[in-house]
Amino acid sequence: MNRFGAYFATLSAGPAALWCYLIWYLTMxxxxxxxxxxxxxxxxxxxAIVGLAFMLSVHxxxxxxxxxxxxxRLFLIPFCVSSxxxxxxxxxxxxxxxxxxxxxxxALGLCLAxxxxxxxxxxxxxx
Numbered sequence: 001m002n003r004f005g006a007y008f009a010t011l012s013a014g015p016a017a018l019w020c021y022l023i024w025y026l027t028m029x030x031x032x033x034x035x036x037x038x039x040x041x042x043x044x045x046x047x048a049i050v051g052l053a054f055m056l057s058v059h060x061x062x063x064x065x066x067x068x069x070x071x072x073r074l075f076l077i078p079f080c081v082s083s084x085x086x087x088x089x090x091x092x093x094x095x096x097x098x099x100x101x102x103x104x105x106x107a108l109g110l111c112l113a114x115x116x117x118x119x120x121x122x123x124x125x126x127x
Contacts, residue, residue, distance in 0.1 A: 008118050009125035016118060018073070020111040024096065025080045027107040031098070032087045043083035051075030 011019075054074040059065075084096075092099035098107075 005121055005125065008121040011118055016115065019114060022080070023110050023114055024107045025084055027110055028084065028096075028098065028103075029087060031103050031106070032091060034087055039083065039086045043079050043086065046082040047075050047079035050078035054078075 051074050054077075055071065058074070088098075098104050
């Protein structure tokens with residue numbers, strides 16, 4: 001099995017949830033996209049400020065350096081949160097849920113498809 005398959009075959013619940021968060025985010029960004037540069041630049045700025053704060057908070061003196069993927073996530077998460085908030089403003093969202101059940105269904109369906117994919121990879125790896 002290649003690295004891609006091995007990664008998903010051993011994916012624990014925490015990272016699987018993060019992948020579902022990303023799927024939900026990307027679905028809603030696609031459905032509610034706004035091309036305004038100010039929105040995306042503000043999100044990048046928030047990402048830089050909060051990501052740096054996260055880096056400082058998790059890096060203990062003498063601790064090993066974070067992996068690149070962990071560092072990327074420390075900056076990606078604030079970017080996603082700030083851009084999601086700006087994109088859904090005024091669209092009637094309740095928490096992260098769209099007022100359209102169909103749009104929520106698309107995002108939920110994609111998350112479930114991902115989890116089925118992971119379960120399939122696990123079964124294939126076990127044989």
